[in-house]
Amino acid sequence: MPATPAESAPVILGDEPGSFPHGVLAERHPAIVRQVRAAFPYGPEVRDALDALLASCADGVVEPVPAGADPTGRDRERWAGWGMDAYAGRSWYDVPWLWAESHFYRRLLDAVGYFGPGVWQGVDPFRPAKLAELDAPETGEELAALDTLADLPAEERIRALLHGSLWGNRADLGFRLSEGGTGTREQVDALVADDSDALWSLLPPAGTGPTGATGAATPARPRTLCLVADNAGRELVPDLLLVSHLLAEGRVDRAVLHLKPYPYYVSDATPADLLDALRRLAAAGGTAAAYGERLWNALADGRVTVRAHPFSCAPLPYAEMPDDLRAEFAAATVTVLKGDLNYRRLVGDRWWPPTTSFADATGYFPGPVAALRTLKSDVVTGLTAGTEAALEASGERRWRTSGTHALIQVRR
Numbered sequence: 001m002p003a004t005p006a007e008s009a010p011v012i013l014g015d016e017p018g019s020f021p022h023g024v025l026a027e028r029h030p031a032i033v034r035q036v037r038a039a040f041p042y043g044p045e046v047r048d049a050l051d052a053l054l055a056s057c058a059d060g061v062v063e064p065v066p067a068g069a070d071p072t073g074r075d076r077e078r079w080a081g082w083g084m085d086a087y088a089g090r091s092w093y094d095v096p097w098l099w100a101e102s103h104f105y106r107r108l109l110d111a112v113g114y115f116g117p118g119v120w121q122g123v124d125p126f127r128p129a130k131l132a133e134l135d136a137p138e139t140g141e142e143l144a145a146l147d148t149l150a151d152l153p154a155e156e157r158i159r160a161l162l163h164g165s166l167w168g169n170r171a172d173l174g175f176r177l178s179e180g181g182t183g184t185r186e187q188v189d190a191l192v193a194d195d196s197d198a199l200w201s202l203l204p205p206a207g208t209g210p211t212g213a214t215g216a217a218t219p220a221r222p223r224t225l226c227l228v229a230d231n232a233g234r235e236l237v238p239d240l241l242l243v244s245h246l247l248a249e250g251r252v253d254r255a256v257l258h259l260k261p262y263p264y265y266v267s268d269a270t271p272a273d274l275l276d277a278l279r280r281l282a283a284a285g286g287t288a289a290a291y292g293e294r295l296w297n298a299l300a301d302g303r304v305t306v307r308a309h310p311f312s313c314a315p316l317p318y319a320e321m322p323d324d325l326r327a328e329f330a331a332a333t334v335t336v337l338k339g340d341l342n343y344r345r346l347v348g349d350r351w352w353p354p355t356t357s358f359a360d361a362t363g364y365f366p367g368p369v370a371a372l373r374t375l376k377s378d379v380v381t382g383l384t385a386g387t388e389a390a391l392e393a394s395g396e397r398r399w400r401t402s403g404t405h406a407l408i409q410v411r412r
């Protein structure tokens with residue numbers, strides 16, 4: 001029997017040396033600052049600001065967003081609403097880890113002058129890394145492999161596309177900084193939970209209606225997929241292929257792509273990254289270009305829309321989402337959240353017992369919801385006791401954080 005979520009599951013902090021969250025604050029963040037410092041010929045002012053952030057990573061504190069720090073002038077107010085007053089002046093290590101990480105990316109963008117005014121306004125500090133990945137030979141190979149999909153039976157084809165999108169989540173540039181590798185470490189094709197049948201029951205092919213939780217057919221209405229994207233490049237590309245395929249099969253009539261309003265967690269996809277991905281699909285030729293063209297047309301005629309909601313970069317769980325976002329998700333046939341960070345925000349960044357029911361943890365979500373995620377942090381719910389025991393017995397100590405395992409979880 002899965003456990004029921006207890007409000008008391010402790011919120012994850014980064015205060016325990018040797019833990020994964022502590023390592024992110026103490027090692028990953030400084031590595032990111034150094035990478036950004038080397039990415040562009042920033043002048044002395046930016047370099048000094050980056051050095052100050054680097055020093056702060058070791059023993060600094062949360063600092064309020066400077067007044068007028070963004071062109072809209074609303075960000076300071078937003079951060080106040082997101083808990084800044086409670087956390088300003090406290091150590092990075094003593095506030096919720098999710099909050100500290102999000103604050104780090106906001107501080108980094110301030111340091112590089114992203115919010116301007118000035119020459120660096122709007123320049124994505126992670127763009128060189130994102131483009132290198134998009135233009136890497138491996139990306140070309142993955143896109144060329146798409147040509148062979150046509151030979152597969154329809155069910156296998158869509159499964160391959162779903163798994164491409166799922167495992168594309170390993171393409172997380174922040175994660176690779178920590179792993180110190182190229183990301184080519186052998187992928188253990190291990191799903192710790194697989195509710196893909198439930199996902200397809202929500203999105204059956206055209207002409208067949210979706211079934212409700214009881215299995216009964218639900219009345220026909222335009223089917224809308226909300227895809228809350230994660231990383232750009234080698235994750236966004238397979239996400240787009242999946243969306244294009246779902247449109248082609250009439251499994252969805254519309255899609256809303258939720259992207260980040262500004263660079264975040266190194267490689268999270270922004271609207272500019274979407275354009276780069278479409279460009280890459282077009283350049284690939286063959287089947288990939290055809291998939292890309294279909295998506296281009298759907299964007300042009302409004303069947304696919306793009307959102308970059310400020311809450312997408314909020315340091316809070318989705319349980320605290322604002323009403324306008326709640327209404328959008330409520331109207332969707334299903335909302336698919338990609339990746340590890342979205343998963344943490346979906347179920348709450350807490351030390352849940354792994355057998356906590358996913359349905360209960362996401363019970364607040366305003367409509368059917370699915371998570372496609374490789375495991376890159378300690379949070380996990382919805383495992384059976386048997387799966388948890390097998391993982392613990394496997395001898396693979398870092399099954400929660402190494403990205404070798406993945407899950408497809410659905411709450412209808």
Ligand SMILES: O=P(O)(O)OC[C@@]1(O)O[C@H](CO)[C@@H](O)[C@@H]1O
Pocket residue numbers: 024028101169172174175230231265338339340341342344376377
């Ligand atoms: O959301 P993503 O791209 O799948 O992963 C984000 C990530 O790399 O960053 C966080 C640590 O910084 C963890 O949630 C996770 O390991």
